[in-house]
Amino acid sequence: MGVCGYCGKSAFTISQKIGFCASCLRKYWEELKEEIKKIHAATRKAFGLPEEPPRAKEGVPCNLCFHRCRIPEGAFGYCGVWQNQAGRLKGPGPKAAHVSWYLDPLPTNCVADFVCPGGTGAGYPDFAYLPGPERGYANLAVFYEACNFNCLYCQNWHFKTRSLKQPPVSAEKMLADVKDHVSCICYFGGDPGPQAPHALSFAKAAKAHKGGKILRVCWETNGAENPRLAQAMMRLSLVSGGCVKIDLKAYRQPIHESLCGVGNEQTLANFRMLAQLAAVRPHPPALVASTLLVPGYVDEEELEALASFISSLSPEIPWSLLAFYPTFYLDDLPTTSRRHAEMALNIAQSHGLKHVNLGNQHLLSDAY
Ligand code: SF4
Ligand code: SF4
Structure with missing residues (x-):
């Protein structure tokens, strides 16, 4: 049984991992979104994946998806497969x-x-x-x-x-x-x-x-x-x-x-x-x-x-x-x-x- 951390409602269909019910997430998103961001960042860190899409001003751009990462030297894009190696975007090729x-x-x-x-x-x-x-x-x-x-x-x-x-x-x-x-x-x-x-x-x-x-x-x-x-x-x-x-x-x-x-x-x-x-x-x-x-x-x-x-x-x-x-x-x-x-x-x-x-x-x- 989960409890919504905003309205206090309890139900089997509220996940403690998310911490809020769907109605509160929709209604109070501006207040709750930082909490949700922290949850996702922690679950990515656990796997060594970037917590957020990299946005380095001088980073190498990848335009394959909506994140449009700008990857700093030596780091990976959000997906974890494309890397900035010595100023060049390296990752899976056709072969x-x-x-x-x-x-x-x-x-x-x-x-x-x-x-x-x-x-x-x-x-x-x-x-x-x-x-x-x-x-x-x-x-x-x-x-x-x-x-x-x-x-x-x-x-x-x-x-x-x-x-x-x-x-x-x-x-x-x-x-x-x-x-x-x-x-x-x-x-x-x-x-x-x-x-x-x-x-x-x-x-x-x-x-x-x-x-x-x-x-x-x-x-x-x-x-x-x-x-x-x-x-x-x-x-x-x-x-x-x-x-x-x-x-x-x-x-x-x-x-x-x-x-x-x-x-x-x-x-x-x-x-x-x-x-x-x-x-x-x-x-x-x-x-x-x-x-x-x-x-x-x-x-x-x-x-x-x-x-x-x-x-x-x-x-x-x-x-x-x-x-x-x-x-x-x-x-x-x-x-x-x-x-x-x-x-x-x-x-x-x-x-x-x-x-x-x-x-x-x-x-x-x-x-x-
Ligand atoms: S590095 Fe990965 S997540 Fe970032 S834009 Fe390219 S494909 Fe998308
Ligand atoms: S054609 Fe084959 S791969 Fe495509 S949806 Fe049907 S079963 Fe799946």
């Missing part, structure tokens, strides 16, 4: 990156599985090998071990213990796993954004390796890339039959920043821009939204705002709602309740969204 990968048999639990060629055969025969789920084929799941967000509930946080310590891995080793039965690549993480130049270059090599055969390129990202990079990612997905899946973690700044340590302006702006680009290929959908139903924080107000935002761009954009599992710093919240999930589905329906799916249903509880 090597902080990455790991595995072959995942299709159909799989990808967040877009309910609408994509691999999970449903959508786009057959141009973009899928089979008219239904691609059984017998596999997804090359590529995990980029760095991130430019700081989500307190990161489901894959273990990468933080490895990314700075291990040398980059050669792309040739990964290319050897683009076997005949691989029909898609899914870049995820961490986040693929900070290492997207490597991902784009690898996708070209992998497509050449496959000859003219179908190889979809998909991304699971927080969507905060430099807009030019986000466009390049979308172009690759459009021509290959893949999709860009953007995690819309919350809508209001106080909730987004409390959960993820950063704002969401770039994510929302990129989503809006990519919705326009994606309109040229509605089937299979090239842009997909996903949202984790964090108890107490991704609440009715956030879900209403997110549903309204997505449907204002197009009610055809699929939305994948995912049940939450307590982990990392947010290990003091329950899993998503049935009531919460039903409310999210009803909100999506009331905004006219046509393709909505609820994932991780086995986690649903009756807790609140």
